[in-house]
Structure formats: C-alpha cells, structure tokens
Amino acid sequence: MSINNKKALIEIAKIICRDLRRNPTPAEKMLWNSVRNRQLDLKKFLRQHPLFYDSTGKESFFVADFYCHEEKLIIELDGVYHKYRLTEDQNRTQIINSLGLQVIRFNNEEVINNLPHVLRKISNHFSRLI
Numbered sequence: 001m002s003i004n005n006k007k008a009l010i011e012i013a014k015i016i017c018r019d020l021r022r023n024p025t026p027a028e029k030m031l032w033n034s035v036r037n038r039q040l041d042l043k044k045f046l047r048q049h050p051l052f053y054d055s056t057g058k059e060s061f062f063v064a065d066f067y068c069h070e071e072k073l074i075i076e077l078d079g080v081y082h083k084y085r086l087t088e089d090q091n092r093t094q095i096i097n098s099l100g101l102q103v104i105r106f107n108n109e110e111v112i113n114n115l116p117h118v119l120r121k122i123s124n125h126f127s128r129l130i
Helices: 003-022 026-038 080-084 086-098 108-113 115-128
Strands: 046-054 059-068 073-078 102-107
Touching: 003 046, 003 059, 026 046, 026 059, 026 073, 026 108, 026 115, 046 086, 059 086, 073 086, 073 108, 073 115, 086 102, 102 108, 102 115, 108 115
Parallel strands: 073 102
Antiparallel strands: 046 059, 059 073
8 A cells, every 4th residue: 555545544544533532322431431541440541543454455444442552452332233244343353353452342231231340341351361
C-alpha cells in the first residue's frame, strides 16, 4: 500500500472512531464509566480504538470498543446486530488473535443488567495473564 493510501486510511479511522465515541450505546457508556481513568485494576483502557492490520495484502482496520494495550486485550460489546454477523465476528476475532491480542465479548444486556459480573470477568482475565 502506498503511503498516501495509508494516510487516507488513518484519517478515515479517526473520523469513524470520533463519531463512535460521540454516540456510545447505553452499555458502552456504563462500561466506560467503570473502566476509564484506570478504575479497573489500574489498567488503562481506550474507547473506540482503531486496530490496523494487513491480512491479504490490503491494509484495513477494526474499531475495538475497548482496548487495554498493557494487557493486549480487546473488549467487544455485542448488540442485537451481532446475532446476524456471527461469521464476521469470528473472522474478526481470528485476525485480532493473529495480531497477538485477545478478545472478550459481552452482550449489551449483560453489561446493562449485571455490570459487576462483567467487571469481575475482565479482572479475572487480567489475573490469568500473570
């Protein structure tokens, strides 16, 4: 990929990520309020963070709902929409794993109805990585 195309891709990613940050789902708001500013196990999380990859000679990107660089961990919150894109989500998870990152998925209802359980599962994941 030429440098100009990569610059364009980065700019597109910035625009998309900014828009997603401005329009969070209720579940994203709840989780963000619990993990921001190192509130969860002193880990730094980024919200709506682009992850660039090149799996077929064509550079592209995903936007991770939440990303903890320190733990190489992505947290994805899945709404009803994801029930219809299971194959795409599996492919995305495989690509993310090939980048040396791990993914934890929660559905929106799980976050909204049982946030303490979700936070425990994330914390437990950190302790497994030690």
